[in-house]
Amino acid sequence: MKQLFIQDLKKGDTIFGESFAVKYYKRSATRNNKPFIDIELADKTGTIRGKIWSDDMANCKEVVPGDVVSVNGTIEEFQGRLQLRLTNLSKLRDFNLEDYQTRSRNDIDKMFAEITDTIKNIKNPHIKSLLSNIFDDAKFAEDFRNASAAYTVHHSYLGGLLEHTTEVLAIAKTLIKRFPKLNKDVLFSGAILHDIGKVFEFEVGTTVTIRTEGKLLGHIFLGTEYIKNKAPKDIPADLLNEILHLILSHHGELQFGSPVVPMTGEAVALNMCDKTSSQTNMAYRSIFENNATEEFTEYHRQLGTELYRSPYQNDLMNEDIPF
Numbered sequence: 001m002k003q004l005f006i007q008d009l010k011k012g013d014t015i016f017g018e019s020f021a022v023k024y025y026k027r028s029a030t031r032n033n034k035p036f037i038d039i040e041l042a043d044k045t046g047t048i049r050g051k052i053w054s055d056d057m058a059n060c061k062e063v064v065p066g067d068v069v070s071v072n073g074t075i076e077e078f079q080g081r082l083q084l085r086l087t088n089l090s091k092l093r094d095f096n097l098e099d100y101q102t103r104s105r106n107d108i109d110k111m112f113a114e115i116t117d118t119i120k121n122i123k124n125p126h127i128k129s130l131l132s133n134i135f136d137d138a139k140f141a142e143d144f145r146n147a148s149a150a151y152t153v154h155h156s157y158l159g160g161l162l163e164h165t166t167e168v169l170a171i172a173k174t175l176i177k178r179f180p181k182l183n184k185d186v187l188f189s190g191a192i193l194h195d196i197g198k199v200f201e202f203e204v205g206t207t208v209t210i211r212t213e214g215k216l217l218g219h220i221f222l223g224t225e226y227i228k229n230k231a232p233k234d235i236p237a238d239l240l241n242e243i244l245h246l247i248l249s250h251h252g253e254l255q256f257g258s259p260v261v262p263m264t265g266e267a268v269a270l271n272m273c274d275k276t277s278s279q280t281n282m283a284y285r286s287i288f289e290n291n292a293t294e295e296f297t298e299y300h301r302q303l304g305t306e307l308y309r310s311p312y313q314n315d316l317m318n319e320d321i322p323f
């Protein structure tokens, strides 16, 4: 049974036979052309980067992301963050999956209850029965609770889709108070449904991987198709179109994968709610993950910048956490 977790590792520790999931594995070379391997290991408490230098390669088996491995090595510090120097690496076949899966820090039952409570309060009977047709299916509900919202970019962990969906919904609930003529039932159903195609797009194991179906079809198509199939027979066609439009346009721009741009007030609002949740999550995880202490994060490709770690951040800690 796994005893030592990444959150417990300290500089100077020597580890022997400890197990982690491989998140990233790539052969590389120094400027002098000496080969080395860049690796990132994970468990349910976090991730740590590592290096296998050329002298240690003979004792390290070749692995791929998703494998669970047993390692020997020492914990060093490089540019303000812990790094593992591996001296031995072998693949493990027998392990408890839950120890290695990164999951949402929020309570999955409470987040899911927020979705079902919102569905209960939907007034339009057609929208309500569409949502019930989808979420009353126990198999779908279970898959939705465990799904990831991405495989690298944002909310990329077990429960990540639920976390992202409840964030989008909470932002939509705030927004609607300021724009009372927007259709609440349409906007909230769009918030709940906009990324459901991700249930079919990704596979959540020790790491999140994209399925062939997800790669070929994408979550916008997969979600739209699923919603169309679950629509009640008596839903007016124009109402269903408005909901499908929210799903199809939620990425906001054609270059981000949406086949149409937002053309209703609710669609414009949903695109902004989606962006707020996903981009804040990216920045937040980059700044606060893995107890890094450097003043700036590494360059964040999606956000197009490094991010500053404010020395005042602990003074401002928000204790009013929703879940």
Ligand SMILES: [Fe+2]
Pocket: 194, 195, 219, 250, 251
């Ligand atoms: Fe999306």
Ligand SMILES: [Fe+2]
Pocket: 164, 194, 195, 274, 278
């Ligand atoms: Fe989204």
